[in-house]
Amino acid sequence: MLELTLNQVHKHFAAKHAVNGVSIKLNSGVYGLLGANGAGKTTLMRMISGILIPTSGSIQMNGRDISRMGERYRDMLGYLPQDFGYYPDFSAQEFLWYIGTLKGLSLPAAKGKTRELLQLVALSEVARKKIRTFSGGMKQRLGIAQALLNDPCVLVLDEPTAGLDPKERVRFRNLLADLGKEKIIILSTHIVADVEYIADQILVMKQGSLLMTGTVQQLTAAAEGCVWSCRIPAREVEEWNARYCISNLRHEGEWAELRIVSQERPGDQAVAVVPTLEDFYLYHFQDDLTVAAGAGIREVQ
Known part of the structure; x- marks a missing residue:
């Protein structure tokens, strides 16, 4: 071994x-x-x-x-x-x-x-x-x-x-x-x-x-409840981008579909989605937030 x-x-x-x-x-x-x-x-x-x-x-x-x-x-x-x-x-x-x-x-x-x-x-x-x-x-x-x-x-x-x-x-x-x-x-x-x-x-x-x-599953689980999807008017994208960490953006005519990494729910219409490893990465590094250790994750002191 x-x-x-x-x-x-x-x-x-x-x-x-x-x-x-x-x-x-x-x-x-x-x-x-x-x-x-x-x-x-x-x-x-x-x-x-x-x-x-x-x-x-x-x-x-x-x-x-x-x-x-x-x-x-x-x-x-x-x-x-x-x-x-x-x-x-x-x-x-x-x-x-x-x-x-x-x-x-x-x-x-x-x-x-x-x-x-x-x-x-x-x-x-x-x-x-x-x-x-x-x-x-x-x-x-x-x-x-x-x-x-x-x-x-x-x-x-x-x-x-x-x-x-x-x-x-x-x-x-x-x-x-x-x-x-x-x-x-x-x-x-x-x-x-x-x-x-x-x-x-x-x-x-x-x-x-x-x-x-x-594991990937353990790390992404640590970001659960911090990744959101919401639909906003396209004209508001710049304002939202200044306020939140947007991991994905798709325009649909006059509307825009956003994937947002945030500890707080970014509006009443936002729906929590399953986080990916990329979401975890953005959550932990771009926003400089502390990710709590979930079951099976070892935090190194």
Whole structure:
């Protein structure tokens, strides 16, 4: 059984406290990391990947400190940063052969794994084309392939769906859902739908701290009674937008249908609706409101 444990992990950069006392235990599964820009998500993921050293605290894999495991931990790790480096004049297969050998695979093993992964990310037909000719989405799919080359136990993905079209995102989500049965997968994204459908647990970060953890159902339940639907004259939209957090707006001639995130009922005609994870995100971050912990949700002190 896999177990990745973070114990009071801090990271300071001069006067900036990027990560403040994060403690959590992760087992096999998919973990969605949500938070606004500057919440500390990338810093946390870089520490889990061994790129940054915590200012204090420890990160352990199966009871062993990753800083002492060295290469043994790197052999267990797959990492896709927001902007991964590549050689533009390499073909896709040459790049994966090269990365495979850096990760300790023999050339025959690297070639076999490359064929498998290029098929998996739908790049087989362009395996011999130069990476500089690839679109942004193709490069991102290549990045996902390189992260999987060594069949990692821990897979850390920072904004992995950037540049992917809807069909590619669905393919990627299905892949992660399958891989999460045997791996620890930590996924950071601004596209809430990417974690809403596949994450076993959501980790919510704010101002460097791990604020809350729970399943999608538990987190959305915490926002029940705070998401509303109402119909107003279209001429009043600007006024309502100034008063409330509007998560969705649809015009219907002289009328407008609004979806509003608010602790208080925004008018007599407003009807409570079932919240989504995006509603929860807006509720907790855009309005800077405190979401009470529901059953099964752990608030981190």
